[in-house]
Structure formats: structure tokens, C-alpha cells
Amino acid sequence: MNYKLIISIARSLLLARWKQTLVAAIGVTFSITMFITLLSFMTGLNDLLDGLILNRSPHVRLYNEIKPNKIQPINFSKDYINYHNFIHSIKSTNSREEIYNNGSIMEALKNDNRVLGFAPKLTAQVFFNEGSININGLINGVDIIAESELFFFNDYLISGKELDLKNVSNSIVLGKGLAEKLLANVGDVIQITTSQGEIFPLKVVGLFQSGLQEIDKLQSYASIGTTQKILGKSKNHITDIQIKLKDITQAPAIAKEYAQLFQTDAEDIQTASSQFETGSSVRTIISYSVGITLLVVAGFGIYNILNMMIYEKMDSIAILKATGFSGKDVNMIFLVIALSIGFFGGFGGLFFGFILSSVIDQIPFNTAALPTITTYPINYNPVFYIIGSFFSLVTTYLAGWFPARKASKVDPVIIIRGK
Amino acid sequence: MSEIILEAQHISKSFHDPVTIKVLNDISFTINKGEFVSITGKSGCGKSTLLYILSTMDTDYEGDLLIDKQSMKNKKEADLARLRNEKIGFVFQFHYLLNEFSVLQNVMLPGLKLNKYSEQEVEHRAMEHLKTLDIQKLYSKKANQLSGGEKQRVAIARALINDPYIIMGDEPTGNLDKKNSEIVFEIFKQLCDEHNQTLMIVTHDQSFSKKTNRIIEMEDGKIISQ
Ligand SMILES: Nc1ncnc2c1ncn2[C@@H]1O[C@H](COP(=O)(O)OP(=O)(O)OP(=O)(O)O)[C@@H](O)[C@H]1O
Ligand SMILES: [Mg+2]
Numbered sequence: 001m002n003y004k005l006i007i008s009i010a011r012s013l014l015l016a017r018w019k020q021t022l023v024a025a026i027g028v029t030f031s032i033t034m035f036i037t038l039l040s041f042m043t044g045l046n047d048l049l050d051g052l053i054l055n056r057s058p059h060v061r062l063y064n065e066i067k068p069n070k071i072q073p074i075n076f077s078k079d080y081i082n083y084h085n086f087i088h089s090i091k092s093t094n095s096r097e098e099i100y101n102n103g104s105i106m107e108a109l110k111n112d113n114r115v116l117g118f119a120p121k122l123t124a125q126v127f128f129n130e131g132s133i134n135i136n137g138l139i140n141g142v143d144i145i146a147e148s149e150l151f152f153f154n155d156y157l158i159s160g161k162e163l164d165l166k167n168v169s170n171s172i173v174l175g176k177g178l179a180e181k182l183l184a185n186v187g188d189v190i191q192i193t194t195s196q197g198e199i200f201p202l203k204v205v206g207l208f209q210s211g212l213q214e215i216d217k218l219q220s221y222a223s224i225g226t227t228q229k230i231l232g233k234s235k236n237h238i239t240d241i242q243i244k245l246k247d248i249t250q251a252p253a254i255a256k257e258y259a260q261l262f263q264t265d266a267e268d269i270q271t272a273s274s275q276f277e278t279g280s281s282v283r284t285i286i287s288y289s290v291g292i293t294l295l296v297v298a299g300f301g302i303y304n305i306l307n308m309m310i311y312e313k314m315d316s317i318a319i320l321k322a323t324g325f326s327g328k329d330v331n332m333i334f335l336v337i338a339l340s341i342g343f344f345g346g347f348g349g350l351f352f353g354f355i356l357s358s359v360i361d362q363i364p365f366n367t368a369a370l371p372t373i374t375t376y377p378i379n380y381n382p383v384f385y386i387i388g389s390f391f392s393l394v395t396t397y398l399a400g401w402f403p404a405r406k407a408s409k410v411d412p413v414i415i416i417r418g419k
Numbered sequence: 420m421s422e423i424i425l426e427a428q429h430i431s432k433s434f435h436d437p438v439t440i441k442v443l444n445d446i447s448f449t450i451n452k453g454e455f456v457s458i459t460g461k462s463g464c465g466k467s468t469l470l471y472i473l474s475t476m477d478t479d480y481e482g483d484l485l486i487d488k489q490s491m492k493n494k495k496e497a498d499l500a501r502l503r504n505e506k507i508g509f510v511f512q513f514h515y516l517l518n519e520f521s522v523l524q525n526v527m528l529p530g531l532k533l534n535k536y537s538e539q540e541v542e543h544r545a546m547e548h549l550k551t552l553d554i555q556k557l558y559s560k561k562a563n564q565l566s567g568g569e570k571q572r573v574a575i576a577r578a579l580i581n582d583p584y585i586i587m588g589d590e591p592t593g594n595l596d597k598k599n600s601e602i603v604f605e606i607f608k609q610l611c612d613e614h615n616q617t618l619m620i621v622t623h624d625q626s627f628s629k630k631t632n633r634i635i636e637m638e639d640g641k642i643i644s645q
Contacts, residue, residue, distance in 0.1 A: 002531065002532065002534050005528075005531045005532060005534075009528075012517075012519045012520055012524075013519055015519075016518070016519040315515060316517050316518075316519070318515070319515045319516070319517060320517075320528075321476070321500065322474070322476060322503065322509050322515075323503065323504060323509065323528065323529040323532070323577065324500050324501060324502075324503045324504020324505070324529055324532050324533070325500060325504075325532060326496060326497040326500035326501070327496055327497070327500075328497060329500075329532075411476075412476050413471045413476050413477045416471075416476075416511060416515070416589075417467065417471075
């Protein structure tokens with residue numbers, strides 16, 4: 001088939017009706033623009049919210065749940081081994097929050113090449129003293145270097161230096177809300193009371209704001225050593241190991257494996273924040289469906305315009321057929337018309353979509369909850385542009401399919417006789 | 420001189436809308452190379468219907484049609500389109516040019532579709548035909564800016580572009596004044612005499628048909644003299 005000829009005929013037919021063509025193409029441009037902008041913005045927002053929780057969550061967390069021992073004394077008795085024993089009011093004795101043998105666990109993690117990194121942690125429940133009032137709070141004992149590297153601690157630090165936590169002894173980084181309650185600022189010394197009743201002075205070396213008020217009002221960070229001192233525990237007392245994996249999708253499988261291997265509890269991120277995932281995917285589905293709806297509407301526009309064009313061009317179609325163009329050629333001509341509307345309209349849409357999302361990217365967006373964000377978030381994922389151009393071509397192809405078929409079936413005898 | 424170009428064998432056709440009417444009844448004849456044939460008859464006797472069948476555009480008939488000794492029965496639509504493109508040139512009463520294209524492009528289109536010569540060659544040949552028909556000055560005009568007589572000459576140039584076996588016309592002078600009709604007739608005559616071109620023209624015009632080599636006269640779907 002002579003594609004060059006087909007394309008040049010299609011072009012002449014298009015240009016002869018360039019106003020209609022333009023309207024059809026603008027329809028496609030508009031929907032692709034909205035599609036790109038919507039997805040870039042929604043995904044940007046998703047990423048931001050993901051960052052809020054998922055970035056700070058370990059992919060796998062090793063810990064020990066305080067719970068009753070699975071094997072109760074009666075199970076040791078040979079006399080009752082074949083009985084079904086009902087035991088009431090079991091207490092959780094003998095089980096400790098501490099992860100046993102955490103040194104060798106960490107050694108094993110270091111050698112596991114699926115692991116991106118890990119950060120040990122322990123928490124201490126304390127009271128912050130504000131005059132005669134005691135404020136309930138939590139101290140997270142962390143390895144500040146690992147914490148910054150894996151969980152972007154720096155992003156949330158609004159004053160002070162995170163390394164001071166390591167370098168200054170008995171130091172603490174307070175949540176912003178907590179610091180406000182305590183009227184404390186960087187450089188001040190505050191007092192806490194441990195659960196054992198001891199009073200302990202700590203120097204404030206920084207303030208953080210996580211974006212989640214509940215956390216900022218309650219939590220603070222200290223080094224592992226300081227926290228162990230506060231709790232009066234030994235140097236190897238660790239209650240949590242937070243692991244980041246290279247591939248987040250492997251988390252559930254690896255969590256199961258570690259629970260077996262290390263004899264601890266292990267929680268994967270998918271289980272820990274499943275409701276969060278749902279929110280993200282709902283937003284994505286909404287953006288796709290709005291974008292595709294717009295495209296379908298544009299598709300009907302193209303369908304109408306092509307149908308009208310075919311009625312107008314009946315004579316031309318009859319002549320083309322009489323002079324030797326087959327139904328297939330005519331079909332191709334109208335498909336080329338439809339696809340070029342899709343191509344140029346879609347291309348314009350990608351361009352304007354990019355422009356519009358860059359404009360949104362410049363709009364200031366300041367919120368106390370998100371200290372690192374200054375403008376509306378936009379995700380410039382090239383995948384959206386690929387999907388957009390793909391959809392614009394598919395929609396226009398489908399919109400052109402029926403009119404093109406109709407054109408190919410035009411009987412020249414009827415047209416010529418009808419004159 | 421007696422090479423057969425086209426042969427109609429017992430062609431019959433009926434329309435079934437709303438009642439069955441037999442419009443063509445057992446039509447048989449042959450046309451030899453270089454003949455200038457006119458088909459005449461009263462209005463409604465089936466001339467146009469016959470021409471659409473002979474032109475391969477209408478495939479719904481009984482009997483057989485041979486063009487260049489090949490049967491047209493059971494040929495696919497695409498093959499028939501190719502055959503029309505290569506072997507048949509058309510001139511209609513209403514001029515049927517493509518208004519989106521210039522005169523030159525209109526003449527060139529069937530040539531480009533045939534794809535036998537390069538684009539430059541097709542253009543050159545088109546210009547030659549326009550020159551013989553004395554309309555080369557109009558080559559860059561849009562088709563809808565021409566007069567009726569000019570349009571008809573462009574249509575003839577288009578019919579000639581692929582050196583067809585036969586040129587078919589359905590009342591090509593039906594819409595022209597006397598002077599233009601004569602010009603068109605002279606062109607046909609010249610093509611026949613100088614280039615041994617075969618022509619088959621349906622016409623009402625007695626003065627036109629009288630001047631042709633052979634008259635096929637029809638009445639009520641039958642040939643009454645040829
Ligand atoms: N689509 C159709 N359905 C039913 N009858 C038709 C159809 N087309 C043509 N006819 C009938 O067939 C007969 C022949 O028509 P045709 O157009 O071939 O006549 P014609 O000889 O060309 O007449 P004219 O000289 O007026 O052009 C007419 O009686 C016409 O009414
Ligand atoms: Mg007729």
C-alpha cells in the first residue's frame with residue numbers, strides 16, 4: 001500500500017476542514033493536559049504523604065511482644081499430655097521486651113545483601129518535669145547516624161544539629177509540641193523522671209517536627225547509651241531493630257523468615273500501614289478514571305467530527321473509489337485522519353500538561369505540619385507521559401474506527417447515481 | 420484491429436426495491452480495441468445501470484463481464500479497485516473532481532495510486548495531458564474554481580493518466596452547452612483517431628452519438644440494435 005499517498009490525501013482532507021480538526025485536536029489536548037496534570041499532582045501528593053509515614057517506617061521491625069508464654073507448666077506434665085487443658089488468668093511472666101542476642105542478629109543483618117540498612121532502637125517511658133507538673137513522654141534511644149541515613153531524621157530537625165545527639169553526652173532532641181509545653185529551647189537543660197523514680201537532667205540539642213502532631217507532643221530522641229542509662233539497663237539492651245530492605249515488596253516474606261530465624265516478633269510495613277496504602281491507591285484510581293473519562297469524551301468529539309466529515313466527503317470518497325482506491329485505502333485515509341488528530345492533540349496535551357504541572361509546582365504551599373515542603377508537590381514521572389500519549393492514540397483510533405469503516409463501505413454507484 | 424477489450428455475456432440485473440423490476444435483460448456485446456461506441460436509449464432504459472456494471476463498480480448482476488479476457492465474476496473488491504485504477508478511465512456527467520486538491524493533483528491521483536511511475540513522471544505526464552486538452556494554465560487552481568467545461572476536460576485528463584484500456588463516460592456532455600459539448604466530442608474523437616483509444620460513452624445527445632463509430636441502442640433493458 002502506498003502510505004505516502006494515503007497520508008497526503010488524509011492531510012489535504014484535514015486541512016480543507018482545519019477548523020473542525022482544530023476543535024477535535026483541542027479536545028484531545030485538553031484531556032491529555034488534565035490527565036498529565038492530575039496524575040502528576042496526585043502522585044506528588046501521594047509521595048508526600050508516603051514520605052510522611054512510609055519513609056519513617058522500617059520495612060521490617062524486629063521486637064518482642066510482651067505476651068504469655070506459649071508453653072505453660074502443665075504442658076510439661078506427662079500425665080496430662082493427652083488432655084486438653086483450660087488455663088485461666090495467665091500472666092506474662094518471664095518474657096522480656098529486650099531482643100536477646102541482638103549483637104549476633106545485627107551481625108547477620110549486616111551480611112544479608114537484601115538489607116539496605118538497619119537501625120537499633122529502644123524506648124523509654126518517662127515523665128518530663130515542668131515545675132510541679134509531670135508530662136508523660138517517650139524517649140527513643142537511636143543510633144543517630146543510621147536513623148538519619150535510613151529514616152531521613154534530618155528532614156524533620158527544625159533546629160540544632162543531629163550529630164550533637166551523639167557528641168554531647170546526656171543530650172536530647174525534643175518534639176516541637178513537647179518543647180513548647182516544656183518552654184524549652186536548644187541549649188536548655190530539662191529534667192525527666194524515669195519510671196523507676198530517678199531524676200535525670202538532659203541537655204536539649206535540637207527540636208524536631210514530624211508533621212504528625214501526636215508524635216511531636218509526645219516523643220523525643222536520645223542516643224542509645226543515654227536511654228540505656230535512663231532505663232538503668234546494660235549496654236546491649238535493645239528492644240527494636242528497624243530494617244530497611246532494598247526491595248520493599250519482599251518485606252512480608254523476609255519478616256516471616258526473620259521471625260523464624262531470630263526467634264523474635266517481626267512486623268512488615270505492608271501489615272503495619274495497610275490502611276495507608278489503600279488511601280494512595282484510591283487517589284491514583286480517581287486520577288486515572290477522571291483522565292480516561294476526559295479522553296473518552298474527547299473521543300466522542302472526534303467520532304462526531306469524522307462522521308460529519310464523511311457525510312461531507314461522500315462525493316470525494318465515491319470518486320476515489322471509482323478511480324481505483326479500494327475500501328481498505330479509504331479506511332486507511334480516515335484512520336490516518338483520526339490518528340493524526342490524536343497524535344498532534346496528544347502531543348500538545350503532553351506539552352501543556354508539563355507546563356501546567358510546572359506552574360503548580362511553583363505555587364507556594366506552606367504548612368506547619370510539613371517543614372520541608374515549600375510548594376505543591378508534583379511528580380514528573382515519564383510513565384504518565386507515556387500512558388497519556390498511548391491513550392490519546394488508542395482513543396482516537398477507536399473513535400476513528402467506525403467512521404472509517406463506514407467510509408470504506410460507501411458504494412460509489414449510489415453516490416454517483418444520486419447526483 | 421479486432422482485439423476484444425470488453426465483453427458482456429448475458430448480463431441481467433433486477434432491483435428489488437420495492438418490487439422486483441428487471442432493469443437489464445440478457446445483455447451481450449463485445450467492444451474491440453480502438454472503437455468509439457455510444458450507448459443510447461430512452462431515459463430509464465438502463466444505460467447508467469449497465470455502465471456501472473461494465474465499470475466493475477456494481478457487482479450485483481447475473482451473467483459475466485470480461486475485461487481484457489479476464490472474468491470479473493468472483494473478484495475481490497480490492498482487485499476490482501486495482502483493475503479500475505489501471506484499465507478504466509471515467510468521465511461523468513457531473514464532474515466529480517476532488518475540491519480539496521488542485522487541478523494537477525486531481526489528474527495525478529490515480530497515477531500515484533497505480534504507483535507505476537515516479538511522482539515526477541506522473542506529474543510530467545499529467546502536465547502533458549493538460550496541455551493536449553489546452554488547460555495547462557489552470558493546473559494550480561483548486562478544482563471548484565473552474566467552469567463546467569474546464570472541469571470536464573480535467574476529468575478527461577484524469578481518465579487518461581494511466582493509459583486505460585477503455586474510457587467510459589455517462590453523459591459526459593449532458594451538463595455542457597453546445598460549444599463545450601463539441602470541444603469534448605472533438606477530444607474523444609481525437610483520442611480515438613490518433614491514439615487508438617477505446618471509448619464507450621452513454622449519451623442522450625443524438626448529434627453526439629451520430630458521429631461515433633458505433634451506436635448501441637437500448638430499450639427496456641434490452642439491446643435493440645448495435
Ligand atoms: N437503486 C434503484 N432501485 C430501484 N430501481 C432503480 C434503482 N436505480 C435505478 N433504478 C431503475 O432502473 C431503471 C434504469 O435506470 P438507469 O439509471 O440505468 O436509466 P438510464 O437509462 O441511465 O436513464 P437516464 O437516461 O435518465 O439517465 C430505471 O427505471 C430506474 O428507475
Ligand atoms: Mg443515466
